[in-house]
Amino acid sequence: MGLCLALDVMGGDHGPGEIVPAALHALTRHRNLELLLVGREQLVKPALAGLAPDLTRRLRLIHAPDVVSMDDAPSAALRNSKNSSMRVAVEQVKSSAAQACVSAGNTGALMAISRYVLKMLPGIDRPAICTVIPGINGHTHILDLGANVDSSAEQLFQFAVMGVELTSAAENIAAPKVGLLNVGTEENKGNDRIKQAASLLSGSHLNYIGFVEGNDIYSGDADVIVCDGFVGNIALKASEGVAQFFLHQVRAGFGASLYGRVAALVCHPVIKSIRRKTDPRRYNGASLLGLRSIVIKSHGSADRVSFAHAIEEALLEVKNNIPERITVRLEALLTGSHAS
Amino acid sequence: MGLCLALDVMGGDHGPGEIVPAALHALTRHRNLELLLVGREQLVKPALAGLAPDLTRRLRLIHAPDVVSMDDAPSAALRNSKNSSMRVAVEQVKSSAAQACVSAGNTGALMAISRYVLKMLPGIDRPAICTVIPGINGHTHILDLGANVDSSAEQLFQFAVMGVELTSAAENIAAPKVGLLNVGTEENKGNDRIKQAASLLSGSHLNYIGFVEGNDIYSGDADVIVCDGFVGNIALKASEGVAQFFLHQVRAGFGASLYGRVAALVCHPVIKSIRRKTDPRRYNGASLLGLRSIVIKSHGSADRVSFAHAIEEALLEVKNNIPERITVRLEALLTGSHAS
Numbered sequence: 001m002g003l004c005l006a007l008d009v010m011g012g013d014h015g016p017g018e019i020v021p022a023a024l025h026a027l028t029r030h031r032n033l034e035l036l037l038v039g040r041e042q043l044v045k046p047a048l049a050g051l052a053p054d055l056t057r058r059l060r061l062i063h064a065p066d067v068v069s070m071d072d073a074p075s076a077a078l079r080n081s082k083n084s085s086m087r088v089a090v091e092q093v094k095s096s097a098a099q100a101c102v103s104a105g106n107t108g109a110l111m112a113i114s115r116y117v118l119k120m121l122p123g124i125d126r127p128a129i130c131t132v133i134p135g136i137n138g139h140t141h142i143l144d145l146g147a148n149v150d151s152s153a154e155q156l157f158q159f160a161v162m163g164v165e166l167t168s169a170a171e172n173i174a175a176p177k178v179g180l181l182n183v184g185t186e187e188n189k190g191n192d193r194i195k196q197a198a199s200l201l202s203g204s205h206l207n208y209i210g211f212v213e214g215n216d217i218y219s220g221d222a223d224v225i226v227c228d229g230f231v232g233n234i235a236l237k238a239s240e241g242v243a244q245f246f247l248h249q250v251r252a253g254f255g256a257s258l259y260g261r262v263a264a265l266v267c268h269p270v271i272k273s274i275r276r277k278t279d280p281r282r283y284n285g286a287s288l289l290g291l292r293s294i295v296i297k298s299h300g301s302a303d304r305v306s307f308a309h310a311i312e313e314a315l316l317e318v319k320n321n322i323p324e325r326i327t328v329r330l331e332a333l334l335t336g337s338h339a340s
Numbered sequence: 341m342g343l344c345l346a347l348d349v350m351g352g353d354h355g356p357g358e359i360v361p362a363a364l365h366a367l368t369r370h371r372n373l374e375l376l377l378v379g380r381e382q383l384v385k386p387a388l389a390g391l392a393p394d395l396t397r398r399l400r401l402i403h404a405p406d407v408v409s410m411d412d413a414p415s416a417a418l419r420n421s422k423n424s425s426m427r428v429a430v431e432q433v434k435s436s437a438a439q440a441c442v443s444a445g446n447t448g449a450l451m452a453i454s455r456y457v458l459k460m461l462p463g464i465d466r467p468a469i470c471t472v473i474p475g476i477n478g479h480t481h482i483l484d485l486g487a488n489v490d491s492s493a494e495q496l497f498q499f500a501v502m503g504v505e506l507t508s509a510a511e512n513i514a515a516p517k518v519g520l521l522n523v524g525t526e527e528n529k530g531n532d533r534i535k536q537a538a539s540l541l542s543g544s545h546l547n548y549i550g551f552v553e554g555n556d557i558y559s560g561d562a563d564v565i566v567c568d569g570f571v572g573n574i575a576l577k578a579s580e581g582v583a584q585f586f587l588h589q590v591r592a593g594f595g596a597s598l599y600g601r602v603a604a605l606v607c608h609p610v611i612k613s614i615r616r617k618t619d620p621r622r623y624n625g626a627s628l629l630g631l632r633s634i635v636i637k638s639h640g641s642a643d644r645v646s647f648a649h650a651i652e653e654a655l656l657e658v659k660n661n662i663p664e665r666i667t668v669r670l671e672a673l674l675t676g677s678h679a680s
Binding site: 217234249 | 474528531553556557571579588590597609614617
């Protein structure tokens with residue numbers, strides 16, 4: 001069987017205008033890939049006119065008249081949006097027409113619909129949102145980034161298991177180093193929940209390295225960082241905020257004088273290479289881990305370059321069968337045998 | 341009565357080598373200021389040789405033989421360090437010899453000693469660490485940054501009251517805008533505790549603007565941002581991490597080629613002005629709010645410039661009598677009258 005993904009082409013800020021070009025790019029890159037484009041036929045069809053037959057053959061348009069809006073409450077999206085592009089895209093995975101789906105739409109709605117349609121893996125209570133972060137010494141996968149706002153110690157442990165499997169496959173590391181996000185690295189730091197989670201991790205066969213702090217998210221010293229979604233979401237958005245603040249100061253500094261504007265021209269090639277390395281589009285595509293199938297959430301503001309990376313993330317997870325790996329690892333940990 | 345502060349000259353990474361110069365700078369700047377330098381006599385005395393009589397007259401060395409180390413557990417520091425520079429500095433405030441104290445030592449120990457010696461304000465359950473953050477559109481005071489790891493809705497409300505009084509005095513704003521840090525701005529977002537805190541704030545006469553997200557810490561749109569110390573600590577350290585990551589990339593980018601190194605020279609004046617504006621030393625000096633007296637925590641790595649800013653923060657709070665203002669505001673809020 002070849003690879004087939006379902007794309008919610010209506011989700012996000014740009015819709016088909018950016019998602020269809022990303023889809024075509026993926027088809028060109030992967031000769032065995034097929035894509036189901038789910039969305040409003042009249043909007044998507046024009047973008048597909050005049051394509052090479054090789055691409056047309058591997059594309060199928062699935063009409064879905066409705067769109068989940070960014071403001072819809074998850075419960076409302078679940079109840080009222082049976083014909084939305086998001087729901088129909090997820091249903092393609094349920095019916096095995098596709099092996100994974102990608103959406104840039106409303107995160108809460110995507111989570112609610114995916115849980116309802118695809119169900120959770122056995123032994124996993126709650127899904128978690130996981131993404132990869134570039135750091136000084138390497139990549140770090142961090143979860144949860146906001147699927148939950150009050151996770152128990154057991155749930156944090158489950159997040160660790162899920163993060164380990166994804167990281168192991170994505171970074172090709174046998175035993176990824178797992179850190180637990182806390183307000184200090186000493187054993188007595190943190191609240192009861194975090195101490196209980198630490199005790200569960202210490203007692204497992206996971207490669208647990210202990211507590212890590214906020215700045216460690218960007219050091220790259222841990223391969224997987226586990227936290228509650230409330231903390232993870234705020235930490236990531238604070239990071240975005242500080243990046244915007246620095247960008248603002250840099251722009252203001254270089255724009256403040258003629259000398260500054262000339263200096264900016266001189267620096268342009270260097271700045272361009274730095275931006276290329278730190279481009280957040282290269283890290284687009286968060287996983288909704290814990291579901292029985294693969295669902296990837298793209299950033300809502302994703303352009304074609306960014307959305308293409310989310311498609312790559314879906315392909316990586318399909319090829320590595322992440323949900324199956326999580327189940328096997330969890331069973332091994334719970335029965336006490338050593339999964340490596 | 342003139343102004344008098346007690347300085348723990350042994351605290352932090354540098355001790356008297358940086359703290360004494362900061363003290364002398366403050367004495368030169370403020371002609372009515374007196375300082376009590378608390379620490380090991382034999383280490384501090386040499387730094388005071390040959391000073392102008394005007395400075396010597398306003399300085400007093402108080403010998404304290406012990407030092408609280410950065411690794412001491414707060415409980416151990418409280419029990420075993422009666423003759424430490426930190427403890428003796430805090431005792432100067434208790435005995436009214438000084439109106440505030442400043443330490444760059446172990447945060448947990450400073451908190452524990454200050455609570456034990458100075459006691460909490462009536463109506464405040466727990467202290468909170470508050471600092472000011474530079475943002476795109478202005479300054480934001482944020483609390484708690486790690487004094488607590490599990491705050492109730494009532495405690496978050498108390499943090500808001502304390503933050504409002506400090507911000508009102510520091511920024512000269514009558515009714516500072518208060519935001520509650522959450523994973524989204526919609527009313528249904530977050531956990532039960534945060535929703536209860538929102539309800540307490542909405543029902544008060546504080547200028548509550550609703551939920552804010554992590555990136556808002558650096559937008560400057562809220563004057564005060566309230567959060568639990570677990571979240572605040574991790575958000576701030578994540579911000580430090582992302583700043584270090586960018587600095588690393590910028591250094592690597594400019595250092596990677598001869599062209600880059602020349603470009604760096606050209607940019608030097610602009611970079612210098614940007615660094616001046618974003619220099620974290622200018623924002624050094626966190627308040628331990630909620631105590632009956634004023635205690636300022638300097639960053640442990642503070643140099644003389646940085647520590648001098650922590651002294652300025654102490655002076656600002658003494659001049660504005662922040663503990664008294666918090667008590668008055670809290671009473672007004674609890675009795676339902678409108679304090680403005």
